[in-house]
Amino acid sequence: MALIVQKYGGSSVADAESIKRVAKRIVDTRRAGHDVVVAVSAMGDTTDELLDLAGQVAPIPAPRELDMLLSSGERISMALLAMAIHSMGFEARSFTGSQAGMITDATHGAARIVDVTPVRLKEALDEGAIVIVAGFQGFNRDTRDITTLGRGGSDTTAVALAAALNADVCEIYSDVDGIYTADPRVVPKARKLDVVTSEEMLELSANGAKVLYIRAVEYARRHGVLIQARSTFSSSVGTYVLGPGMTLPDGEGEEMEEPIVAGVATDLTQAKITVIGVPDVPGKAAEIFKVVAKSGANVDMIVQNVSIGATGRADISFTLPKTDAAAALKALAGDQPEIGFESLVHDDQIGKLSVVGAGMRTHSGVSATLFEALSVSGINIEMISTSEIRISVVLRGDDLAEAARLVHTAYGLDGASDAVVHAGTGR
Amino acid sequence: MALIVQKYGGSSVADAESIKRVAKRIVDTRRAGHDVVVAVSAMGDTTDELLDLAGQVAPIPAPRELDMLLSSGERISMALLAMAIHSMGFEARSFTGSQAGMITDATHGAARIVDVTPVRLKEALDEGAIVIVAGFQGFNRDTRDITTLGRGGSDTTAVALAAALNADVCEIYSDVDGIYTADPRVVPKARKLDVVTSEEMLELSANGAKVLYIRAVEYARRHGVLIQARSTFSSSVGTYVLGPGMTLPDGEGEEMEEPIVAGVATDLTQAKITVIGVPDVPGKAAEIFKVVAKSGANVDMIVQNVSIGATGRADISFTLPKTDAAAALKALAGDQPEIGFESLVHDDQIGKLSVVGAGMRTHSGVSATLFEALSVSGINIEMISTSEIRISVVLRGDDLAEAARLVHTAYGLDGASDAVVHAGTGR
Numbered sequence: 090m091a092l093i094v095q096k097y098g099g100s101s102v103a104d105a106e107s108i109k110r111v112a113k114r115i116v117d118t119r120r121a122g123h124d125v126v127v128a129v130s131a132m133g134d135t136t137d138e139l140l141d142l143a144g145q146v147a148p149i150p151a152p153r154e155l156d157m158l159l160s161s162g163e164r165i166s167m168a169l170l171a172m173a174i175h176s177m178g179f180e181a182r183s184f185t186g187s188q189a190g191m192i193t194d195a196t197h198g199a200a201r202i203v204d205v206t207p208v209r210l211k212e213a214l215d216e217g218a219i220v221i222v223a224g225f226q227g228f229n230r231d232t233r234d235i236t237t238l239g240r241g242g243s244d245t246t247a248v249a250l251a252a253a254l255n256a257d258v259c260e261i262y263s264d265v266d267g268i269y270t271a272d273p274r275v276v277p278k279a280r281k282l283d284v285v286t287s288e289e290m291l292e293l294s295a296n297g298a299k300v301l302y303i304r305a306v307e308y309a310r311r312h313g314v315l316i317q318a319r320s321t322f323s324s325s326v327g328t329y330v331l332g333p334g335m336t337l338p339d340g341e342g343e344e345m346e347e348p349i350v351a352g353v354a355t356d357l358t359q360a361k362i363t364v365i366g367v368p369d370v371p372g373k374a375a376e377i378f379k380v381v382a383k384s385g386a387n388v389d390m391i392v393q394n395v396s397i398g399a400t401g402r403a404d405i406s407f408t409l410p411k412t413d414a415a416a417a418l419k420a421l422a423g424d425q426p427e428i429g430f431e432s433l434v435h436d437d438q439i440g441k442l443s444v445v446g447a448g449m450r451t452h453s454g455v456s457a458t459l460f461e462a463l464s465v466s467g468i469n470i471e472m473i474s475t476s477e478i479r480i481s482v483v484l485r486g487d488d489l490a491e492a493a494r495l496v497h498t499a500y501g502l503d504g505a506s507d508a509v510v511h512a513g514t515g516r
Numbered sequence: 517m518a519l520i521v522q523k524y525g526g527s528s529v530a531d532a533e534s535i536k537r538v539a540k541r542i543v544d545t546r547r548a549g550h551d552v553v554v555a556v557s558a559m560g561d562t563t564d565e566l567l568d569l570a571g572q573v574a575p576i577p578a579p580r581e582l583d584m585l586l587s588s589g590e591r592i593s594m595a596l597l598a599m600a601i602h603s604m605g606f607e608a609r610s611f612t613g614s615q616a617g618m619i620t621d622a623t624h625g626a627a628r629i630v631d632v633t634p635v636r637l638k639e640a641l642d643e644g645a646i647v648i649v650a651g652f653q654g655f656n657r658d659t660r661d662i663t664t665l666g667r668g669g670s671d672t673t674a675v676a677l678a679a680a681l682n683a684d685v686c687e688i689y690s691d692v693d694g695i696y697t698a699d700p701r702v703v704p705k706a707r708k709l710d711v712v713t714s715e716e717m718l719e720l721s722a723n724g725a726k727v728l729y730i731r732a733v734e735y736a737r738r739h740g741v742l743i744q745a746r747s748t749f750s751s752s753v754g755t756y757v758l759g760p761g762m763t764l765p766d767g768e769g770e771e772m773e774e775p776i777v778a779g780v781a782t783d784l785t786q787a788k789i790t791v792i793g794v795p796d797v798p799g800k801a802a803e804i805f806k807v808v809a810k811s812g813a814n815v816d817m818i819v820q821n822v823s824i825g826a827t828g829r830a831d832i833s834f835t836l837p838k839t840d841a842a843a844a845l846k847a848l849a850g851d852q853p854e855i856g857f858e859s860l861v862h863d864d865q866i867g868k869l870s871v872v873g874a875g876m877r878t879h880s881g882v883s884a885t886l887f888e889a890l891s892v893s894g895i896n897i898e899m900i901s902t903s904e905i906r907i908s909v910v911l912r913g914d915d916l917a918e919a920a921r922l923v924h925t926a927y928g929l930d931g932a933s934d935a936v937v938h939a940g941t942g943r
Contacts, residue, residue: 105569105572105573108573109573112573139592142532142592142596143595143596143599145532146532146535146536146539146596146597146599146600146603147599147600147602147603148603149603150599150602150603151598151599151602151603151608153609154595154596154598154599154602154608154609154610155595155599157591157594157595157598157610158591158592158595158596158599160591161588161589161591161592161595162588164584164585164587164588164591165566165569165585165588167584168570168581168582168584168585168588169569169570169573169581169585170573171578171581171584172570172573172574172577172578172581172582172585173573173574175574175577175578175581176573176574176575176576176577176578181578181581182580182581183581183584185584188660209660233615233636
């Protein structure tokens with residue numbers, strides 16, 4: 090008998106039928122002899138609908154009240170889920186974030202978990218009940234106010250509960266049946282990975298893979314929680330995310346050799362800004378990125394062209410989320426006289442392709458394969474950035490899908506048949 | 517400076533526009549120099565929608581989970597209301613039933629308030645904030661679970677807060693601007709009452725007046741809370757509900773003479789069951805009403821016809837809510853052999869008219885006016901029941917409206933002009 094934590098996202102509990110399906114899945118796990126703790130998100134689009142209402146009554150909603158509002162979404166889904174399980178003849182009890190002992194700091198809208206004291210959950214488990222916990226929400230001890238954890242909060246709730254309860258595994262359910270070597274909608278021959286390291290997952294996640302949130306993967310790595318990414322709609326075992334020193338439940342994977350490349354990630358959400366004619370004197374880059382940071386933009390890749398000839402000027406390009414571009418451009422234009430650059434070029438037609446693999450550390454020549462695959466097909470590389478286990482390139486957005494398929498093949502990642510693509514959005 | 521408790525029902529906060537209108541009203545009260553505590557219901561039909569969802573996932577929802585579910589409705593409305601006030605430049609803080617110290621017994625779905633410990637509300641008031649409290653919900657100390665108070669719960673929340681905080685007045689807002697001498701939709705010449713005693717209110721309420729819930733009026737009477745029933749949509753002062761020994765805020769009303777008749781109430785929600793040919797031996801009535809009570813029916817009026825001639829049998833008629841009739845009939849039919857009656861007659865075309873007035877106690881001839889008014893118009897009275905301050909008669913449902921108008925005139929209650937009838941449902 091194991092203790093299993095399961096997390097179901099909004100699309101898994103979008104309506105009464107989905108809730109009953111999830112309830113059956115939970116009951117099946119209980120029937121198999123396991124203790125079950127479930128973290129659940131708000132139903133379907135509830136959170137967006139509540140945000141919309143908030144926007145209608147207040148242009149800038151008070152953060153404390155916004156958290157009070159949003160936290161009601163999970164109360165609805167968790168109570169319905171507990172009822173559905175109850176009506177199948179199993180004892181189930183739902184708990185809010187504060188009842189579950191999810192203690193956070195006081196940062197409304199993006200609270201960090203500082204402690205988990207699941208006293209009531211343990212009592213309920215000891216009494217044989219299935220435990221349902223509201224994802225995404227917590228409680229601050231000093232203000233005694235309700236907080237929310239922000240994006241990916243329910244994944245983090247699940248992993249934090251798994252850590253605090255010393256669970257055997259934390260199953261994160263979505264409408265995708267695991268982590269793929271690439272986005273199956275872009276690369277039809279993408280294969281589901283049985284295992285991925287948490288480092289690889291962090292890079293894949295940051296590069297646009299939407300199955301797991303970075304924050305939850307980081308929490309799991311730090312606290313030694315084994316994550317299993319699975320589909321609500323199939324019985325496939327999904328993908329295990331292994332942290333350092335972790336092993337798979339059946340003892341496999343210990344001697345598993347790390348693959349050189351685990352997957353290829355694609356991202357069309359970034360834009361590129363080029364600052365042209367920056368005076369080639371020390372401190373100019375710092376000036377530029379201080380201005381950009383102040384605009385609230387989250388800069389990803391940065392490339393500085395060498396200063397050509399005797400102009401004494403260089404070009405600096407960087408990528409950032411498309412949604413941050415307008416603010417960054419405005420901020421830069423405002424400080425043009427001080428910085429002394431010549432002009433700004435905004436390009437929102439780029440695509441980013443990343444090759445990720447923990448095995449890269451010990452293998453040379455990995456980047457050559459990437460460049461070769463792209464150059465043979467005449468696809469131009471505009472920017473390059475690398476980390477220990479990742480190589481990312483910026484291309485024309487129109488080239489991204491073809492590039493991903495070529496690179497996927499070049500690294501020998503192609504599966505025998507095309508992957509099944511699900512209709513859902515993954516969240 | 518006074519401390520004012522206000523309660524807004526679901527129709528007053530049905531959408532973003534309504535919430536902003538209520539927020540403005542609250543801010544106006546604060547601007548006038550008063551401390552304000554607000555109890556708010558769930559938006560519009562939220563509670564019914566949640567109940568519908570519950571019915572879809574579980575035929576008989578677990579009561580603990582149903583309360584968890586329903587309590588989310590008020591969290592949404594209170595957070596939105598606090599945001600709206602906040603964005604008008606006033607400090608506002610929302611509190612759940614448990615945060616507000618609304619301690620109840622553990623009866624899910626119909627919890628009774630056992631204590632109110634508004635520590636956090638007092639702190640917030642001391643800091644100059646407007647306090648918004650979720651109506652309808654509480655918290656049980658032993659189970660540490662969330663409870664709901666049942667029908668009319670938000671009115672009760674408001675009155676209980678007013679009692680615990682020693683508020684100067686508890687303003688109950690709805691879409692009706694006070695208590696009327698009759699339902700204006702039935703009797704166009706109905707007048708708004710400036711003052712009504714809580715005893716009269718209890719009788720009017722029980723007889724179908726929908727402005728205030730009996731339970732809240734009783735709580736107010738027991739704890740000396742002055743209720744003012746007002747409209748969200750006008751600035752009319754509404755109607756004060758005076759408990760024993762209470763006076764109006766401006767000292768008026770102390771020497772006010774009680775009117776003989778305060779109002780006329782009409783009710784079309786009852787049905788009549790007649791048990792024909794009941795053996796005229798002791799204990800038969802007890803048998804019948806034991807069976808009816810076991811079916812869950814809530815019996816109102818009872819009349820037993822005298823046993824006629826030598827048959828040794830009598831007829832017993834009683835009224836009950838239409839919705840309870842089927843169950844009561846089934847229960848009686850099942851026990852027909854034991855009870856020994858001859859047959860059952862079900863009549864759901866009745867109407868009930870009640871004349872209510874605290875002054876009846878000291879005045880004779882009040883019932884004569886009623887019977888005279890009806891007999892002149894040839895309206896037949898089928899049943900009669902009286903209390904110290906009320907006379908009720910059962911008539912044909914089709915006659916009810918005409919009867920109400922005639923009786924209203926006969927008691928001199930008619931106003932100079934027709935009352936304004938609002939479109940809303942009163943709840």
